[in-house]
Amino acid sequence: MNFSFKNDYAEGCHPNILKALVQFNFDQQNGYGLDEYSQLAEQIIQEKIKSETSKVHFVAGGTQANLIVISAFLRPHESVVSASTGHIFTNEAGAIEATGHKVHSVEKADGKLNPEDIQSILDGHQNIPHQLKPKLVYISNSTEIGTIYTQQELEDLSKFCKENELYLFMDGARLPQALMAFGNDLNLEEIAKLTDAFYLGGTKNGALLGEAIVINNQSLQPEFGFHIKQKGAMLAKGRLLGIQFLELMRGDLYLQLAAYANAKAMLLKSAFTEIGCEFLTDTFTNQIFPIVSIEQAENLAEHFDFYQWKKLENDKVAIRIITSWATNEEAVEQFATKIRALKS
C-alpha cells in the first residue's frame, strides 16, 4: 500500500496519549467534562494563553466546534462572514445553516479575510430589516489552503470587529501548524486577546479526536454548556478529551508535533521548488499545493497517495500534499527523491 499524504488524520494518536489512557483507565471520574483531567487541561491552557478569565470547553471535532460556537453566540437574525474557502462555507454539509444562520462568503485567493472584505459585506446589508445583520467573522488559522495570518493582520481584523460590534472567531483546527510556520509572528497570548473565541485543534495534531474551544469574551461564556449538550457534543466520558489535551498541552508536545509536520512539508516543498514547480499558494505550514503536469502527478501517484486539488490549464494540475505529526520520515525521503526525479 502507498504511503498517504492525503490528510493529517490518517493515523491514531501520539503514543504519550495512549500511555496516559492506559495509566488512568480505571480511575473513577465525574462525567460530562467535570473530570479532573479536563479541569487541569483547562488550567494549563489558561496559563499558556495568559488569560485566566477565558473558559475552555472540549468537544470532539471541528464541525462540532464551529456549529456550537456560532449557534450559541448568535441571535436568529444574525449571520456569519467567511472567506469562500472557509470550512463552514464549503465542507460542513450546511452545519451552520442547519442551526438557522446564513454564511456570507467573500472570494479570496489566499483564504484570508481583511477589514475591506468584511466592510463589503456590511455595505451590502444596509436594507434593514430585509437583510440579515452580519455579526460574527469566521477565520481559519492556518487556513484551509495552508496560509497564515500575521499579527498585524489579526490586529487589524480585531480592531475592525470591535468598532463594528462584530464577534471574531478563529477556527484553529490547524492552529499549531500556523504558530510553528516559518514567518509566523502570532502567539496564543495575542490570539486570546484579539479574538472573542478560538479553538485549539487536537484531531489534526496528535489527538484521537478533540478540539479545545476557548471563549475569551466573558459576555459569551455563560450557559455555554447547554449548547454543547443540546448539539449532542457532551461526551459522557469527557476524560477522553481531558487526558488528551493534558498530554498535548503540558510541556511543548503540542507545538513540537506541529513543527515536525511543517518541517516535513517544507522538505517536500523544497524538492518541488528544486525542479522548478510553482505553487497554487505559497504556504509554510503542513499543506503544500505544487503545480505539476498531469503526467508528473500520475507518476508520483504510483507510490504515494495525495489529492489532485485543482485542474489547471495546459495539462497542469495543482496537487495537495499534507504531512502530519505522524508522517513517516523515511516515506518523506523517498517521496522527495521521487519528486526530484521528475525533472529529468
Next chain:
Amino acid sequence: MNFSFKNDYAEGCHPNILKALVQFNFDQQNGYGLDEYSQLAEQIIQEKIKSETSKVHFVAGGTQANLIVISAFLRPHESVVSASTGHIFTNEAGAIEATGHKVHSVEKADGKLNPEDIQSILDGHQNIPHQLKPKLVYISNSTEIGTIYTQQELEDLSKFCKENELYLFMDGARLPQALMAFGNDLNLEEIAKLTDAFYLGGTKNGALLGEAIVINNQSLQPEFGFHIKQKGAMLAKGRLLGIQFLELMRGDLYLQLAAYANAKAMLLKSAFTEIGCEFLTDTFTNQIFPIVSIEQAENLAEHFDFYQWKKLENDKVAIRIITSWATNEEAVEQFATKIRALKS
C-alpha cells in the same frame, strides 16, 4: 475517595480496546468512517443481527445518535412519541426540539410504551393540519429506569407502528444490559426485524465513547451520512469508533460485559431485599432503585457514592445505584456488607 455507583461511565474502557488502539496506532486509514475497522465492525454487527441489508453508522454518543436519527427520518411537520421518562424528553437539553421536532410524552411508571399509549397520542392529534403528525415512536431498552421490553411487547409495538405507518426507533444506550437481564427473551435478530432503527450502546458498556446506529428500514438508509456530517458527528478518525466496536462485538465481550454489570447490580439488589427494602421499579439490569430511609441513605453515602433519585413520603428516599462492566468486585462486596448492616 468513595467508590462510585453513580453511573456506568466513570471509568475508561475495556483493556482489549486500549490494546487494539496501541496495536493499530500507526496504520494509515481513510478518514470519516471509511476505515477498515469500521467496515469490518459493520459486517460483524450485520452478522450478529442476521440482517445483511441493515446499515451501520458509528457516532460518539447517545444524544447525538438520537438527534441525528430523528431529524434525518422526519419531515418538519412530523413528531415523536416518547415515555415521559424518555432520555430525549427529559435529559438532552432540548436536542430534538432544536432540530425542529416536538416530542409528545406519555406518563409511564415503568418507562415503557405500549400501543394504547401511542393510540392516545394519535387520538389527540386528529385536528389536521392544526396539530402535528406523530410519526416516530421512541423507546429505550433497557429504559432509563432499568426496565426491559419483552419480545411480545416489542412485537405488539412493532405491529401497531406498521399498521399506523409509524417508525419504531429503539434507544439502545443500555441495550446489552437489557439483553443479558434475567427474564429477557429478546435478541438482536428480533430487534433488527421489529424496529426501523436502533443503536448498540458502547459508552456505557466498555467503550471510551461510541454508539452503533443500525438502520433496518431500507427506505430510511439513503443519504444518512449527510446528517451525521451536518450535525458535527462525523469523526475524522472514525477508526477510533471502528476499533472499539470491533473489539467489543467480535466474540462475546459485548454481552459478557453487560452480564457482569447486571450481576453486580443483582448482588446489591439481593442485599437490599434481604433487609426488607422495596424498590421504585423492579429491575434486572445494571440499575436498581431501592427505597431506604434518609438516615440509611446518609449512612451508605459515607463510603459509597450514588444519587438520591426521588424523595418519597415518611422520610423515605429512592436511591439509584448503577454498576458497570468496570465495577470493582471488592467494592461491591463491601457495599453489600454495608447494606446488610443497615438492618440492625
Next chain:
Amino acid sequence: MNFSFKNDYAEGCHPNILKALVQFNFDQQNGYGLDEYSQLAEQIIQEKIKSETSKVHFVAGGTQANLIVISAFLRPHESVVSASTGHIFTNEAGAIEATGHKVHSVEKADGKLNPEDIQSILDGHQNIPHQLKPKLVYISNSTEIGTIYTQQELEDLSKFCKENELYLFMDGARLPQALMAFGNDLNLEEIAKLTDAFYLGGTKNGALLGEAIVINNQSLQPEFGFHIKQKGAMLAKGRLLGIQFLELMRGDLYLQLAAYANAKAMLLKSAFTEIGCEFLTDTFTNQIFPIVSIEQAENLAEHFDFYQWKKLENDKVAIRIITSWATNEEAVEQFATKIRALKS
C-alpha cells in the same frame, strides 16, 4: 344553511374597516409597516395602555405572533412553560418547536397557570446543562377554554416571573373578550405593566386579520423587525393592518365588539342554565362549554353548527359554542329558544 357558532372568525370584518379601506385605497404609503396608519395605530395603543415606551408590531395571525415573539426572545437552550390547553402546545402544528424551542406543559383544568405550576417545571429542570432552561411563561387571556385571569393572579405570576428571571408573555387572541367579561378586574394598563409582551387580537374581534404585538420590556425591543421579516410575516402592504387597528382602537369599538360577543354567549349560557345544564368550565367570555346529552346535541345540530368538544360519561358530551362581534342577534334568539325547548 345552519347558522354557525363554531368559531369567531366565520364572517369578514366590521364595516368601519371596509369603509376605511375604500377611503384610503389610493393613498400612496410606505411599505412594510412604515405607513402612516400603522404608526398612528401604534400611538393610539401606547396611549390606551399608558406606556409610551412600549413598541407595537402588527402581524397577520396568532400563531405567527406566538412563534415570532418566542423565537426572538429566547436563546437556543431556553424553553417555554404553557398550560396543556395552550394554543402553542396543542394547536399550532409544532410552530414553536419548529423554531427550536421546547414547550413544557402543565395539566390545568381551567387553562390557567399559577406560580406553583411554573415552580414545578423549574424544580424538574435542575440538572444543568442536561435539562433545558425554562425562560418564558406563555399564558392566554382569555384562555383557549374561555376562562380569564384576575388582576391578583396576573400580579402573582408577574412577581414570580421577575423573581425567577422569566419572561411573561400573554397570548391575547381573545384579550378584549377577557377584558369585557363579567368579573374581570384587569385592564390594558395593568397588562402592559405586568407582562414583558402581549398581543391584542384582531382576527377574532372584528378585523379581517391582524394581531398587535406589544413589547413592554425594553431590553426585548431592539431588532424585532428582523424576526418579523425572517418569519415571512412582514406584509408589503402593512397599511392593511394599520388601517384595521386604527379603526378598531380609536374610540371604543374594539371593546364594544367584544362586549357584544360576550353578551350573546351569556344569553345562550342562561338558556342552558335554565334547563339545568352544567358546563365543562364556567366562562364569562364568548365561549361556553355546556354539557348536554348526545341526543340533545344532535337535536341542536339540526339547525345550528357547533363543535362537540369532549365526549363524557353516560352519553353526555360537552359542546363548544362561540359567539363573535358578528353573531346574528336573531340567530341567537332562535338558538336560545331551541335550547330551552330541549328540556321538555
Next chain:
Amino acid sequence: MNFSFKNDYAEGCHPNILKALVQFNFDQQNGYGLDEYSQLAEQIIQEKIKSETSKVHFVAGGTQANLIVISAFLRPHESVVSASTGHIFTNEAGAIEATGHKVHSVEKADGKLNPEDIQSILDGHQNIPHQLKPKLVYISNSTEIGTIYTQQELEDLSKFCKENELYLFMDGARLPQALMAFGNDLNLEEIAKLTDAFYLGGTKNGALLGEAIVINNQSLQPEFGFHIKQKGAMLAKGRLLGIQFLELMRGDLYLQLAAYANAKAMLLKSAFTEIGCEFLTDTFTNQIFPIVSIEQAENLAEHFDFYQWKKLENDKVAIRIITSWATNEEAVEQFATKIRALKS
C-alpha cells in the same frame, strides 16, 4: 407629496376586490382556507393553467411562500440554487436559512439561471457527504431586476432539472408582469408543465396581500397544509385570500393589471431612451433601471420618488423606477415630461 415610483405596493387594492369584500362580508364561511371562495379560486386557477392535478394554496406574502415551499420540499441536507440577485438570497432576512437550508448563489448580471450555472454548483458539491446536496432550483420570473425567461430558457432549465433530479420552483411575485411583457412567449399552461411549483403574485398586482402557491409535482403535494400552519401562514379568515384571487383571476383582470403596469413603465423607458440614456438591464416589465447623472437623478427626485439603485463610475447612477396597476396616468405623463426635459 411627490408621486412615488419606488415600488408596486404603495396603494391598496383593485376596487373590484373591495366591492367583493363588502358584498360577501357577512357570509359565514369555514376558516383556514376551507371557504368557498378559496376553493373556487383554486378551480379557476387549475383551469387557467390547464392542470387539474395541480394543488393551490393561498398565503399572505412572497417571503412566506418561498420559505414554506422550500422547507416543505427539502430534507435537512438538501440545498437551494439561486441567482445572486434572488430575493431569497438577498432580501428575506435569512428566511430560508432559518428553516435550516443553505442557498447557493451564482453571480448573474441578468438575474437569470441557466443549466450551466446550476451545473457549476453541482460540480462544486461532489465531496459527499461533506458538502450539501443541491436539490431545488429557485428562479424568479420576472426577476428582481425586471428581466424575463423565454419558453426555450424555461424548457432547458426544466429538462436539466429533471435529468439531475432537481426541483424547479418559480417565484412569481411579479409573474403576471412577465407574462404581459413585450417579447414574452411563455404562458401559465407551460409554466405549470415545466415547474414543480410556482406562485402567482397578488400583492404586487392588485391585491391587498396574497400569493397563490401552485404545486404541480404530485409527489410534493401531500400534507402541505401542515407546513402552512406551522409557519404561521394559515389565515383564520382564508376568505380574504380566496375572495381576492377570485376577483383577480376570473376574466382577464389579473393580466390586464400587469399589462397596464408594464405599459406605464415602457412609456417612461421611452422617455429615457429619447434623451439617450442607457439602462442597467434592458427590461420590458414594470421595472426600469435607467442610468443618469447624479445631477439628473436629483433633479427628477424633486418631484418624484424612486430609489438610487447602484452608484456607477463618472458620477453616474442607475435609478430604479417601478410602476403598478395603480400608477396614476397623469403622474406618468408629468414624469415623462420631466425626463425629456433633462436633456437640455
